[in-house]
Amino acid sequence: MTAPATGLVWSAPGHYDHRGDKPCVLCGRPTPLRSHTREPAHKTCAEEWAADHPDSDRFVSDAPAGRGRRTHA
Template sequence: MAPVQLLNWRHASHFGPPAPCVLCGTTTPLRSHAKEPVHKVCAELWNSRHPGETRFVSDPPKGGQTSDHA
Protein backbone atom coordinates (compact mmCIF):
# COMPACT_ATOMS: atom_id res chain seq x y z
CA MET A 1 0.00 0.00 0.00
CA ALA A 2 1.20 3.52 -0.81
CA PRO A 3 1.99 5.91 2.07
CA VAL A 4 -0.87 8.14 3.18
CA GLN A 5 -0.45 11.71 1.87
CA LEU A 6 -2.31 14.27 3.98
CA LEU A 7 -4.72 16.55 2.14
CA ASN A 8 -4.85 20.32 2.63
CA TRP A 9 -8.56 21.18 2.76
CA ARG A 10 -8.48 24.54 4.58
CA HIS A 11 -10.64 26.51 2.15
CA ALA A 12 -14.23 27.17 3.22
CA SER A 13 -15.51 25.44 0.06
CA HIS A 14 -14.73 22.11 1.77
CA PHE A 15 -17.59 22.56 4.22
CA GLY A 16 -21.32 22.11 3.78
CA PRO A 17 -24.38 20.80 5.56
CA PRO A 18 -23.91 17.40 7.20
CA ALA A 19 -24.36 14.50 4.78
CA PRO A 20 -23.30 10.83 4.65
CA CYS A 21 -19.67 10.28 3.62
CA VAL A 22 -19.52 8.66 0.16
CA LEU A 23 -16.89 6.22 1.46
CA CYS A 24 -17.96 5.21 4.98
CA GLY A 25 -21.56 6.43 5.29
CA THR A 26 -21.06 8.36 8.56
CA THR A 27 -22.24 11.98 8.58
CA THR A 28 -19.66 14.67 7.73
CA PRO A 29 -19.69 18.40 6.96
CA LEU A 30 -16.59 18.05 4.74
CA ARG A 31 -16.68 18.17 0.93
CA SER A 32 -14.20 17.17 -1.74
CA HIS A 33 -13.33 19.46 -4.66
CA ALA A 34 -16.15 17.71 -6.55
CA LYS A 35 -18.53 18.59 -3.66
CA GLU A 36 -18.79 14.94 -2.55
CA PRO A 37 -19.43 14.61 1.20
CA VAL A 38 -16.35 12.78 2.49
CA HIS A 39 -14.20 12.73 5.62
CA LYS A 40 -10.66 13.96 5.01
CA VAL A 41 -9.30 10.77 6.60
CA CYS A 42 -11.50 8.60 4.35
CA ALA A 43 -10.27 10.53 1.29
CA GLU A 44 -6.63 10.18 2.37
CA LEU A 45 -7.02 6.42 2.86
CA TRP A 46 -8.81 6.10 -0.49
CA ASN A 47 -5.94 7.98 -2.19
CA SER A 48 -3.36 5.67 -0.60
CA ARG A 49 -5.27 2.62 -1.89
CA HIS A 50 -5.72 4.07 -5.40
CA PRO A 51 -2.33 5.50 -6.43
CA GLY A 52 -2.45 7.57 -9.59
CA GLU A 53 -6.16 8.40 -9.19
CA THR A 54 -7.16 12.04 -8.74
CA ARG A 55 -10.59 11.75 -7.11
CA PHE A 56 -9.46 13.59 -3.96
CA VAL A 57 -6.85 16.38 -4.24
CA SER A 58 -5.37 19.10 -2.02
CA ASP A 59 -6.00 22.80 -2.33
CA PRO A 60 -3.25 24.56 -4.32
CA PRO A 61 -0.67 26.38 -2.18
CA LYS A 62 -1.37 30.07 -1.53
CA GLY A 63 0.83 32.64 -3.27
CA GLY A 64 3.75 30.40 -4.15
CA GLN A 65 4.02 28.80 -0.71
CA THR A 66 5.40 25.29 -0.55
CA SER A 67 4.38 22.45 1.72
CA ASP A 68 7.75 22.65 3.51
CA HIS A 69 7.25 23.59 7.15
CA ALA A 70 10.90 23.75 8.25
Protein backbone atom coordinates (compact mmCIF):
# COMPACT_ATOMS: atom_id res chain seq x y z
CA MET A 1 0.00 0.00 0.00
CA THR A 2 1.12 3.52 -0.62
CA ALA A 3 0.98 6.20 2.00
CA PRO A 4 -1.91 8.63 1.63
CA ALA A 5 -0.98 11.89 -0.01
CA THR A 6 -0.44 14.69 2.43
CA GLY A 7 -2.44 17.56 1.04
CA LEU A 8 -1.09 20.78 2.43
CA VAL A 9 -3.30 23.81 2.80
CA TRP A 10 -1.35 26.90 1.82
CA SER A 11 -4.17 29.33 1.23
CA ALA A 12 -2.78 32.10 3.43
CA PRO A 13 -1.48 35.05 1.41
CA GLY A 14 1.88 34.79 3.15
CA HIS A 15 2.67 31.72 1.09
CA TYR A 16 2.89 33.80 -2.06
CA ASP A 17 5.92 36.05 -2.47
CA HIS A 18 5.06 38.84 -4.86
CA ARG A 19 8.69 39.90 -5.08
CA GLY A 20 9.33 37.06 -7.46
CA ASP A 21 10.41 33.49 -7.91
CA LYS A 22 13.19 31.76 -6.03
CA PRO A 23 14.60 28.30 -6.61
CA CYS A 24 12.57 25.64 -4.84
CA VAL A 25 14.65 24.14 -2.03
CA LEU A 26 13.47 20.70 -3.08
CA CYS A 27 13.53 20.61 -6.88
CA GLY A 28 15.51 23.75 -7.76
CA ARG A 29 12.96 25.16 -10.17
CA PRO A 30 11.64 28.69 -9.67
CA THR A 31 8.58 29.17 -7.49
CA PRO A 32 6.81 32.17 -5.95
CA LEU A 33 5.56 29.98 -3.10
CA ARG A 34 7.05 30.05 0.39
CA SER A 35 6.70 27.70 3.31
CA HIS A 36 5.83 28.83 6.83
CA THR A 37 9.54 29.22 7.45
CA ARG A 38 9.94 31.28 4.26
CA GLU A 39 11.67 28.51 2.37
CA PRO A 40 10.96 28.67 -1.35
CA ALA A 41 9.14 25.48 -2.23
CA HIS A 42 6.40 24.26 -4.52
CA LYS A 43 3.40 23.04 -2.62
CA THR A 44 3.55 19.73 -4.47
CA CYS A 45 7.24 19.37 -3.59
CA ALA A 46 6.50 20.18 0.04
CA GLU A 47 3.69 17.63 0.07
CA GLU A 48 6.02 14.96 -1.27
CA TRP A 49 8.71 15.90 1.26
CA ALA A 50 6.20 15.87 4.12
CA ALA A 51 4.99 12.45 3.01
CA ASP A 52 8.56 11.18 3.13
CA HIS A 53 9.21 12.80 6.52
CA PRO A 54 6.03 12.24 8.53
CA ASP A 55 7.74 13.13 11.80
CA SER A 56 8.84 16.56 10.62
CA ASP A 57 6.94 19.82 10.82
CA ARG A 58 9.12 21.52 8.21
CA PHE A 59 6.14 21.85 5.91
CA VAL A 60 2.73 22.14 7.52
CA SER A 61 -0.73 23.26 6.53
CA ASP A 62 -2.19 26.58 7.52
CA ALA A 63 -4.09 26.57 10.79
CA PRO A 64 -7.85 26.68 10.23
CA ALA A 65 -9.04 30.26 10.48
CA GLY A 66 -11.22 31.38 13.33
CA ARG A 67 -10.99 28.30 15.51
CA GLY A 68 -8.39 26.82 17.80
CA ARG A 69 -8.84 23.44 16.27
CA ARG A 70 -5.62 21.57 15.60
CA THR A 71 -5.26 18.40 13.63
CA HIS A 72 -3.19 15.80 15.36
CA ALA A 73 -1.38 13.72 12.81
